[in-house]
Amino acid sequence: xxxxxxxxxxxxxxxxxxxxxxxxxxxxxxxxxxxxxxxxxxxxxxxxxxxxxxxxxxxxxxxxxxxxxxxxxxxxxxxxxxxxxxxxxxxxxxxxxxxxxxxxxxxxxxxxxxxxxxxxxxxxxxxxxxxxxxxxxxxxxxxxxxxxxxxxxxxxxxxxxxxxxxxxxxxxxxxxxxxxxxxxxxxxxxxxxxxxxxxxxxxxxxxxxxxxxxxxxxxxxxxxxxxxxxxxxxxxxxxxxxxxxxxxxxxxxxxxxxxxxxxxxxxxxxxxxxxxxxxxxxxxxxxxxxxxxxxxxxxxxxxxxxxxxxxxxxxxxxxxxxxxxxxxxxxxxxxxxxxxxxxxxxxxxxxxxxxxxxxxxxxxxxxxxxxxxxxxxxxxxxxxxxxxxxxxxxxxxxxxxxxxxxxxxxxxxxxxxxxxxxxxxxxxxxxxxxxxxxxxxxxxxxxxxxxxxxxxxxxxxxxxxxxxxxxxxxxxxxxxxxxxxxxxxxxxxxxxxxxxx
Amino acid sequence: xxxxxxxxxxxxxxxxxxxxxxxxxxxxxxxxxxxxxxxxxxxxxxxxxxxxxxxxxxxxxxxxxxxxxxxxxxxxxxxxxxxxxxxxxxxxxxxxxxxxxxxxxxxxxxxxxxxx
Numbered sequence: 001x002x003x004x005x006x007x008x009x010x011x012x013x014x015x016x017x018x019x020x021x022x023x024x025x026x027x028x029x030x031x032x033x034x035x036x037x038x039x040x041x042x043x044x045x046x047x048x049x050x051x052x053x054x055x056x057x058x059x060x061x062x063x064x065x066x067x068x069x070x071x072x073x074x075x076x077x078x079x080x081x082x083x084x085x086x087x088x089x090x091x092x093x094x095x096x097x098x099x100x101x102x103x104x105x106x107x108x109x110x111x112x113x114x115x116x117x118x119x120x121x122x123x124x125x126x127x128x129x130x131x132x133x134x135x136x137x138x139x140x141x142x143x144x145x146x147x148x149x150x151x152x153x154x155x156x157x158x159x160x161x162x163x164x165x166x167x168x169x170x171x172x173x174x175x176x177x178x179x180x181x182x183x184x185x186x187x188x189x190x191x192x193x194x195x196x197x198x199x200x201x202x203x204x205x206x207x208x209x210x211x212x213x214x215x216x217x218x219x220x221x222x223x224x225x226x227x228x229x230x231x232x233x234x235x236x237x238x239x240x241x242x243x244x245x246x247x248x249x250x251x252x253x254x255x256x257x258x259x260x261x262x263x264x265x266x267x268x269x270x271x272x273x274x275x276x277x278x279x280x281x282x283x284x285x286x287x288x289x290x291x292x293x294x295x296x297x298x299x300x301x302x303x304x305x306x307x308x309x310x311x312x313x314x315x316x317x318x319x320x321x322x323x324x325x326x327x328x329x330x331x332x333x334x335x336x337x338x339x340x341x342x343x344x345x346x347x348x349x350x351x352x353x354x355x356x357x358x359x360x361x362x363x364x365x366x367x368x369x370x371x372x373x374x375x376x377x378x379x380x381x382x383x384x385x386x387x388x389x390x391x392x393x394x395x396x397x398x399x400x401x402x403x404x405x406x407x408x409x410x411x412x413x414x415x416x417x418x419x420x421x422x423x424x425x426x427x428x429x430x431x432x433x434x435x436x437x438x439x440x441x442x443x444x445x446x447x448x449x450x451x452x453x454x455x456x457x458x459x460x461x462x463x464x465x466x467x468x469x470x471x472x473x474x475x476x477x478x479x480x481x482x483x484x485x486x487x488x489x490x491x492x493x494x495x496x497x498x499x500x501x
Numbered sequence: 502x503x504x505x506x507x508x509x510x511x512x513x514x515x516x517x518x519x520x521x522x523x524x525x526x527x528x529x530x531x532x533x534x535x536x537x538x539x540x541x542x543x544x545x546x547x548x549x550x551x552x553x554x555x556x557x558x559x560x561x562x563x564x565x566x567x568x569x570x571x572x573x574x575x576x577x578x579x580x581x582x583x584x585x586x587x588x589x590x591x592x593x594x595x596x597x598x599x600x601x602x603x604x605x606x607x608x609x610x611x612x613x614x615x616x617x
Contacts, residue, residue, distance in 0.1 A: 003600075003601035003602070004583065004599065004600060004601050005600055005601050040596065040597050040598050040599065041587075041597070041599050042599055042600070047584050050584050051584045051585075051587055051588055054584070054585065054588045055588050058532075058588075193528075193592050196591070196592075197528050197557060197591050197592050198554075200556050200557070201554050201555045201556055201557070203556075204555045204556050205555070209556075212556045213530075213556075216530040216556060216557060216591045217530070217591075219528075219591040219592050220530070220587065220588065220589070220590055220591050220592075222592065223587070223590055223591065223592050223593055223597075224587075226592075226593075227597055230596065234611070277554075277555070290522065290524075291526065291594040292594070294521060294522040294524075295521075295522045295523075295524055295525065295526075295594050295595060295608070296594065298521035298522070299521050299522075299608070299610045300610065301521065302610065
């Protein structure tokens with residue numbers, strides 16, 4: 001029987017170049033794209049179907065078993081509540097990636113690479129189905145389904161969802177090669193390893209075996225996507241005229257991915273866990289710095305590819321960035337579609353051990369936060385703040401990074417309007433591609449002058465009784481905050497950028 | 502079965518991007534097939550670093566990892582192919598090449614498949 005190599009070569013000997021329709025690239029590229037290019041997996045539909053069928057049988061079979069064993073009852077609540085934000089974030093990435101593959105296939109005239117991207121497009125659809133099955137499991141079997149039932153709609157209105165929108169739009173907007181840099185090279189080769197391979201270990205430690213099984217099988221497809229990226233990169237960087245703009249693209253997408261993924265995945269890993277097998281910064285060092293930069297990007301130096309100049313700054317940010325994200329997301333808890341949790345003594349000890357100085361910078365905040373959890377106190381953390389932090393026009397994180405007392409926020413003018421940016425890296429991105437970011441809407445702008453209660457109702461973040469908030473400041477379900485409690489606060493949202501224009 | 506956590510500490514060289522490495526690695530989700538692949542790897546590459554991390558194994562080695570599906574099949578006790586191997590592979594780093602009955606991950610930046 002003929003082997004893989006023979007089948008693959010035979011398939012290629014047929015007319016892979018389609019002969020119907022317009023053969024010109026749908027989206028033009030500023031890069032010169034050689035027709036050479038290789039799919040290291042030699043993916044054929046025959047093998048793809050066999051492989052994915054085997055994977056799905058295993059994964060869906062496990063979900064059935066999880067149901068029979070009542071495994072949802074054994075998950076640490078903190079973990080699933082934080083997932084209400086981060087899992088829809090991931091599904092958004094999958095949706096954007098489906099569109100990305102369509103754009104790439106329509107634009108890159110290299111038949112072998114196209115075959116790899118066609119398989120990837122099917123993968124991305126498979127991932128949305130797997131994630132929706134997992135979410136269905138949570139909706140039906142998790143102790144508090146509120147938030148899961150509206151998760152995708154809720155996501156696109158929430159500041160944490162806007163972070164993911166801002167990041168994952170890069171998959172399918174702009175030059176098709178830049179899309180490959182953003183999707184296949186930076187996100188799928190570097191950052192998804194932490195989310196989809198390392199985070200399952202956190203899931204297991206916190207009782208969520210269904211998530212671990214689902215994420216690990218998703219990443220098994222991402223492995224082929226990495227190879228698509230490598231095949232594409234190697235084809236493009238062989239033309240020296242492409243190298244300068246490839247390096248610039250890598251710089252841009254590495255920085256933006258660091259800001260958004262490290263914020264969200266770092267927060268899920270540590271603030272969504274009761275049991276923490278590792279510290280996020282150590283995982284980043286392993287998967288991003290060593291495996292991606294050291295064993296991949298640095299090895300491409302003979303082609304002129306350079307590691308992003310801001311790698312060291314990104315690593316430095318990991319000390320505090322996701323702690324500040326945890327602070328901000330808990331401070332705005334009425335605007336969330338999940339229940340937050342109070343960090344307690346065991347958390348304090350763990351954070352101080354792994355992030356020396358944490359207690360000094362965040363301990364007082366969490367002490368105060370815990371005291372305000374009961375609605376009978378009639379007070380929320382937002383009222384304690386002198387003002388709301390603006391969101392960064394590029395990464396959409398609050399301009400309070402990496403730590404409130406080390407805030408690197410800055411403001412720039414563009415076409416007569418002032419924009420807030422959270423860091424030097426985001427300023428560099430904005431100034432190089434202002435047209436990609438200047439039009440992005442801000443969350444506070446939408447609700448400027450609104451009573452907080454009306455904003456929550458407008459967002460739809462209330463439970464089926466129409467009064468009880470989905471977001472809560474603790475996991476305690478005995479006395480939940482209602483819209484009347486919030487209205488009693490008389491808290492008016494003020495967009496900080498209004499005063500600065 | 503070891504349960505060691507062997508993350509190396511942050512190094513200035515890695516984070517400054519001046520640390521080209523010859524290491525390659527693979528992450529295999531925990532399954533019965535993976536247990537067999539790990540055993541084959543242990544025998545073939547005594548110098549490989551094999552970490553068990555609750556739901557996956559991470560295997561790392563200098564320069565090259567190369568699995569022959571006949572050897573894996575013998576360990577499992579039934580015919581085995583690259584498609585089934587890839588079902589269990591969650592991730593890798595290095596340059597991967599899939600060919601007849603073989604999965605190779607090389608530190609070589611330009612494996613022969615990319616040279617023509």
